[in-house]
Amino acid sequence: xxxxxxxxxxxxxxxxxxxxxxxxxxxxxxxxxxANYYAxxxxxxxxTPAPKGYEPVYISAYARHGSxxxxxxxxxxxxxxxxxxxAAAGMLTAEGQQALVAVDSVYRMANKRFGELTEKGAxxxxxxxxxxxxxxxxxxxxxxxxxxxxxxxxxxxxSMTNECLQLQAENPRLRIKTDASYHDMYYMNNEDQxxxxxxxxxxxxxxxxxxxxxxxxxTDHLMSVLxxxxxxxxxxxxxxxxxxxxxxxxxxxxxxxxxxxxxxxFTPEECYGIWKYRNLExxxxxxxxxxxxxxMPYLQNNLLRNFLxxxxxxxxxxxxxxxxxxxxxVVVLPLACLMELGDCGKQQGGDxxxxxxxxxxxxxxxxxxxxxxxxxxxxxxxxxxxxxxLNEHEMSLPIATEQAPYYRWEDVKxxxxxxxxxxxxxxxx
Amino acid sequence: xxxxxxxxxxxxxxxxxxxxxxxxxxxxxxxxxxANYYAxxxxxxxxTPAPKGYEPVYISAYARHGSxxxxxxxxxxxxxxxxxxxAAAGMLTAEGQQALVAVDSVYRMANKRFGELTEKGAxxxxxxxxxxxxxxxxxxxxxxxxxxxxxxxxxxxxSMTNECLQLQAENPRLRIKTDASYHDMYYMNNEDQxxxxxxxxxxxxxxxxxxxxxxxxxTDHLMSVLxxxxxxxxxxxxxxxxxxxxxxxxxxxxxxxxxxxxxxxFTPEECYGIWKYRNLExxxxxxxxxxxxxxMPYLQNNLLRNFLxxxxxxxxxxxxxxxxxxxxxVVVLPLACLMELGDCGKQQGGDxxxxxxxxxxxxxxxxxxxxxxxxxxxxxxxxxxxxxxLNEHEMSLPIATEQAPYYRWEDVKxxxxxxxxxxxxxxxx
Numbered sequence: 001x002x003x004x005x006x007x008x009x010x011x012x013x014x015x016x017x018x019x020x021x022x023x024x025x026x027x028x029x030x031x032x033x034x035a036n037y038y039a040x041x042x043x044x045x046x047x048t049p050a051p052k053g054y055e056p057v058y059i060s061a062y063a064r065h066g067s068x069x070x071x072x073x074x075x076x077x078x079x080x081x082x083x084x085x086x087a088a089a090g091m092l093t094a095e096g097q098q099a100l101v102a103v104d105s106v107y108r109m110a111n112k113r114f115g116e117l118t119e120k121g122a123x124x125x126x127x128x129x130x131x132x133x134x135x136x137x138x139x140x141x142x143x144x145x146x147x148x149x150x151x152x153x154x155x156x157x158x159s160m161t162n163e164c165l166q167l168q169a170e171n172p173r174l175r176i177k178t179d180a181s182y183h184d185m186y187y188m189n190n191e192d193q194x195x196x197x198x199x200x201x202x203x204x205x206x207x208x209x210x211x212x213x214x215x216x217x218x219t220d221h222l223m224s225v226l227x228x229x230x231x232x233x234x235x236x237x238x239x240x241x242x243x244x245x246x247x248x249x250x251x252x253x254x255x256x257x258x259x260x261x262x263x264x265x266f267t268p269e270e271c272y273g274i275w276k277y278r279n280l281e282x283x284x285x286x287x288x289x290x291x292x293x294x295x296m297p298y299l300q301n302n303l304l305r306n307f308l309x310x311x312x313x314x315x316x317x318x319x320x321x322x323x324x325x326x327x328x329x330v331v332v333l334p335l336a337c338l339m340e341l342g343d344c345g346k347q348q349g350g351d352x353x354x355x356x357x358x359x360x361x362x363x364x365x366x367x368x369x370x371x372x373x374x375x376x377x378x379x380x381x382x383x384x385x386x387x388x389x390l391n392e393h394e395m396s397l398p399i400a401t402e403q404a405p406y407y408r409w410e411d412v413k414x415x416x417x418x419x420x421x422x423x424x425x426x427x428x429x
Numbered sequence: 430x431x432x433x434x435x436x437x438x439x440x441x442x443x444x445x446x447x448x449x450x451x452x453x454x455x456x457x458x459x460x461x462x463x464a465n466y467y468a469x470x471x472x473x474x475x476x477t478p479a480p481k482g483y484e485p486v487y488i489s490a491y492a493r494h495g496s497x498x499x500x501x502x503x504x505x506x507x508x509x510x511x512x513x514x515x516a517a518a519g520m521l522t523a524e525g526q527q528a529l530v531a532v533d534s535v536y537r538m539a540n541k542r543f544g545e546l547t548e549k550g551a552x553x554x555x556x557x558x559x560x561x562x563x564x565x566x567x568x569x570x571x572x573x574x575x576x577x578x579x580x581x582x583x584x585x586x587x588s589m590t591n592e593c594l595q596l597q598a599e600n601p602r603l604r605i606k607t608d609a610s611y612h613d614m615y616y617m618n619n620e621d622q623x624x625x626x627x628x629x630x631x632x633x634x635x636x637x638x639x640x641x642x643x644x645x646x647x648t649d650h651l652m653s654v655l656x657x658x659x660x661x662x663x664x665x666x667x668x669x670x671x672x673x674x675x676x677x678x679x680x681x682x683x684x685x686x687x688x689x690x691x692x693x694x695f696t697p698e699e700c701y702g703i704w705k706y707r708n709l710e711x712x713x714x715x716x717x718x719x720x721x722x723x724x725m726p727y728l729q730n731n732l733l734r735n736f737l738x739x740x741x742x743x744x745x746x747x748x749x750x751x752x753x754x755x756x757x758x759v760v761v762l763p764l765a766c767l768m769e770l771g772d773c774g775k776q777q778g779g780d781x782x783x784x785x786x787x788x789x790x791x792x793x794x795x796x797x798x799x800x801x802x803x804x805x806x807x808x809x810x811x812x813x814x815x816x817x818x819l820n821e822h823e824m825s826l827p828i829a830t831e832q833a834p835y836y837r838w839e840d841v842k843x844x845x846x847x848x849x850x851x852x853x854x855x856x857x858x
Contacts, residue, residue, distance in 0.1 A: 112612040122606075154581060154609050161590045161607050168594050169601040178551075178590050180583050183541040 034251035058320035063370035066121025067255035129166035208350035297338035463680030487749035492799035495550025496684035558595035637779035
C-alpha cells in the first residue's frame with residue numbers, strides 16, 4: 001500500500017514535470033524545435049551495468065542518416081524569392097536584409113547538395129560508433145562480422161560508411177560487410193503500403209491539423225521583424241507557406257558547420273508554437289495516434305520481423321557481431337512506437353497542446369537517431385538478455401522484468417511475435 | 430647508330446608479339462574476352478624503385494567500381510525468355526537445357542541487384558587498398574587525410590567504402606572523408622557533352638561496326654549447340670540479339686562467386702570474335718579512334734583538370750595524403766587515352782582485325798580498373814616526380830624522362846595543361 005502510494009506520487013510528479021517540459025526544453029535550447037532536423041545530441045547518460053555474469057555479444061540496430069541539407073530545393077528557393085522581391089521593392093527591414101543574406105548564403109552552400117549528408121552528419125555517426133565500441137567492446141571482438149546495410153539513399157550509405165570506418169579504426173580486425181540494395185528495401189524503408197498509409201488522410205485529421213496551425217503558429221511578429229509594411233505582406237506574401245519554409249531553413253541550419261543563424265528572428269514562443277503543430281503532424285502521420293487509428297507503427301512490420309529473425313540466426317554464431325541498418329526517421333519513429341519504447345507505446349490524440357505535454361518528437365528522431373538492441377549472454381549458458389537503447393538511452397519495453405532495462409530475450413521475442421501475428425489491416429477506413 | 434638499331438629490333442619484336450597477343454591471351458583465359466566485364470586481375474608485377482632520395486608523398490587516383498551484376502534486366506530476361514520458349518517447344522538440346530538452368534539461376538541471383546556491386550567486386554577494392562598501402566606506406570602516415578569521392582552511383586560508393594575500410598584497417602589513424610555528390614559529377618562522370626558525343630555516331634562508324642560484326646561474330650556453332658533445329662532458330666530466334674545478351678551474361682558470370690559457367694557453350698574462337706567486335710566498338714565510342722575524330726578522350730577534360738589542380742593544392746600540405754575518386758569504365762578509358770598512357774596515346778582506326786593486333790581493352794578497363802598518380806618528393810627539397818599506374822602497372826607518359834617510369838611533375842603538368850588549353854571542340858561534324 002505504502003509502495004503504491006509512493007509510486008503514484010512519483011508518477012504524478014513526473015507528469016507535472018513533463019507537462020512543462022517541452023516548452024521549457026525548447027526555451028532552454030530552441031534547436032529542439034527543429035524536431036526531425038534537430039542535430040543528434042551526444043548522450044550524457046550512464047548506462048546500467050549488466051546483471052552479474054552477462055556480457056554483450058550482439059547488437060542489432062537501425063539508425064537514421066546524420067544531419068543533412070534540406071531535400072527539396074524549394075524550401076530554400078521559395079523564401080529566398082519572396083525576400084528578394086521584397087528587397088527590390090524596398091520592403092525589407094534591416095533584419096529582413098540580414099535574413100535575405102543568410103538564406104542566400106545557406107542556399108549556395110546547399111546547392112547541388114540537396115538532401116546530402118553534411119560533415120556534421122558524418123561526425124554524428126563516427127561518435128555513435130565510438131561509444132558503441134566503448135560501451136560494448138565484446139561485441140566487436142577480433143574477427144567479429146559487422147553486417148551493415150543501408151537504404152539506397154546516398155546520405156544513408158555515407159552514414160553507414162562513417163560508422164563502419166570508425167568501427168574499423170577502433171578494431172582493424174573487424175570483418176565489415178557493407179551493402180545498399182533494392183533487394184532489402186522491403187524492410188529497410190517500405191514506402192509502398194497504401195492499405196496502411198490511407199489512414200493518414202481523412203477529414204478529422206485535416207480539421208485537427210488546421211486547428212493546431214490556427215492556434216499555435218503565430219506569424220505577425222516574424223512578419224513585422226522582416227518586412228516594413230503589413231499591407232505589403234498581406235498583398236504580396238503567402239504567409240503560411242513562407243513561414244513554413246523559412247522556419248525549415250532556420251531549423252536545419254544546425255545541420256552544417258556555420259555561424260549563420262535564422263532562429264534569432266523568431267521568439268522562442270513562436271518556435272514552440274510551430275514545433276507543437278509539427279509534433280502533432282508527425283504523431284498522426286508516423287506515430288501511434290488515434291486519428292490515424294493506431295495504424296502507423298505497423299508500417300514497420302517487416303523491419304521488426306527482420307530484427308527478430310536476423311537476431312535468432314546471428315545468435316547461432318559463436319561470435320555474433322553486429323547487424324547495423326541505416327535509413328530514415330520515417331522508419332525510426334513508427335518502429336519506436338511499434339516496439340512500445342517508453343512513452344512511444346502510448347496512443348496519442350489530435351490535440352496539439354495535450355500532445356506537447358506528453359510526447360516530444362525531438363527526443364525520438366533527431367538526425368542520426370537510432371534504436372539499438374544489445375544482447376547479453378551469460379557465460380557458459382544460453383541465457384540471453386536484451387536491452388534496447390533509443391538514441392543511446394535505455395528504454396522500457398512493454399514486458400515484465402525484474403532487472404530493467406534488461407529483459408529476457410525469450411519474453412521479448414514472444415511478445416513481438418504475438419503482436420505481429422495478431423495484426424490485421426482493417427478493410428474499412 | 431647501334432643503339433637505335435637495337436631499339437628498332439626491340440620495337441619490331443614487341444609488335445610481332447602483340448600481333449598474336451590478344452588471340453593467345455583470350456585462348457589462354459577466355460574470361461578476358463569479357464572486356465569491361467573482366468574481373469580485375471591481381472597484378473603480379475614488380476614496381477621500379479624510386480630514384481635515390483625520393484619517397485611517395487601523395488596519390489591521386491580514379492578507380493572504376495568493382496565487379497557488378499549486369500545493369501539492364503533485359504540482358505538476363507531476354508535470352509531467358511528465348512530459352513524457355515524453345516524448351517516449351519521441345520527445341521532445346523541437352524546443352525540448351527543446361528544453359529537455360531544456368532541463365533535462370535544467375536537471373537535469380539541478380540534479381541533486385543541489377544548493376545549492384547558483388548562481394549567479389551568489394552574484395553577487388555580491398556585488395557587494391559591493401560597493395561596501395563603496402564607499396565606507398567609513407568602516403569598513408571598517421572593523420573594523413575584521405576579525400577574519397579564517388580559518383581552518385583551506389584556500386585561506386587560501396588567500392589569507395591570498401592577501399593576506405595581497408596585503408597582504415599591498415600592505419601586506424603588515417604583521417605578519411607567520404608563523399609558522393611551531384612556537386613562533383615561535372616568531373617566525376619560528365620555524361621552531358623553532346624558537342625563531343627555527337628562524333629560517336631555517323632555512317633562510317635555504322636558501316637565499320639556492321640562489317641566487324643559480319644566478319645567476326647560467328648553464331649552457327651553456338652546455335653547448333655543450344656537448339657535442336659536450325660529452321661526453328663531461323664523462324665523464332667533473333668540470333669544477333671540473343672547472342673549479344675547471352676554472351677554478356679556468360680562474360681559477366683565471373684563477377685560473382687559461382688561455379689556456374691556459360692562460356693563452355695562457346696568455342697574460344699567465338700569468344701575472340703565477339704571480343705574483337707566489342708573491342709572496336711569501345712575504341713570508337715570511348716577511345717582515341719580516327720572514326721570518332723579523336724574526340725572521345727576529351728570527354729575527360731574536366732577530370733584531367735581536376736587531377737592537375739587538386740594535386741597542386743594537396744601538395745601544399747605537409748602531409749598531402751590521397752585523393753581517391755570512384756566511378757566508371759566510361760571514364761577510365763577516355764582518361765587513359767587523354768593522358769596517353771602507353772599505347773592508349775595512339776590513335777586507332779576502324780578495322781577490328783588490325784585493332785585487335787594493337788589494342789586490348791581488357792587490359793585497360795576490367796572491373797575495378799584504376800589510374801593512380803603517385804607523387805614522390807625528394808627529402809629536404811621541392812623536387813617532385815610522378816609515376817602513373819594503370820591497373821597497378823607502371824605506364825609510359827608522352828613526356829621525356831631519363832628515369833622512366835618517373836617523370837618530373839613540372840614537365841607532366843605543363844604537358845597536360847597545354848594539351849587541355851589547345852583543345853577546341855570542332856564545330857563541324
